[in-house]
Amino acid sequence: MLSLTNAMEGASVMTRIGATASMLLLAALGCAQEEAATAQPLDTLLQTCAACHGPEGQGVANYPRLAGLGERYLVAQLEAFASGQRENAIMKPQAASLTAAQRQALARHFSGLSVKPSANTGFTNINEAGRQLAQRGRWEQGIPACVQCHGPDGTGIGEDFPALAGQPARYLQDQLEAWRSGKRAGDPMGLMTSIARSLKGEDLAPVAAYFASLPAVTESGHE
DSSP states (O other): OHHHHHHHHHHHHHHHHHHHHHHHHHHHHHHHHHHHHHTSOHHHHHHHHHHHHOTTSSOOTTSOOOTTOOHHHHHHHHHHHHHTSBOOTTHHHHHHTSOHHHHHHHHHHHHTSOOOOOSOOSOOGGGHHHHHHHHHOBGGGTBOOTHHHHOTTSOOBTTTBOOOTTSOHHHHHHHHHHHHHTSBOOOGGGHHHHHHHHSOHHHHHHHHHHHHHSOOOOTTSOO
């Protein structure tokens, strides 16, 4: 009887060992598959990005410039697109298909690119209202100056406040509208959501046009 019990216990141990080994093998295969996806050449991923953001990240038409933006900011935006925190029908499936390592690699690539001078340099009287709002704000309505967070020339400050200078006016206006409507979230301390909701509808186009007209530079200050 003792021999039979020992044999049964031995078989049970072997079963548990076999199950554990199978689980480890499956985990290893999963890691290998993820590593294979991550190992996908960066150039292949960039070809998809280039369709909207250009081969050098300068932006195409009303799609934004990525070149020179902060690496951490870009990673955060890809994560927001993937989770749906930032709504965009084009970017959501693209971002969701990327691994964390791929998002990091893409962000590092674009943040390291030089910014080409924007064709829209210097604001005009048409954008005077936008300039006033951007530079001085409207404190009586709880609207601080945009430059307090985005820099005196719209070149961005730190990792959480991106450069606005030289970005397409339509894109900037769309983002302000997205903040107002709640289609975009995740801003530090809810700052942009609060500010955008305090803006009037007629404020959006002038302030967007003002920043679009400024020379595009990297966040380190080099054109």
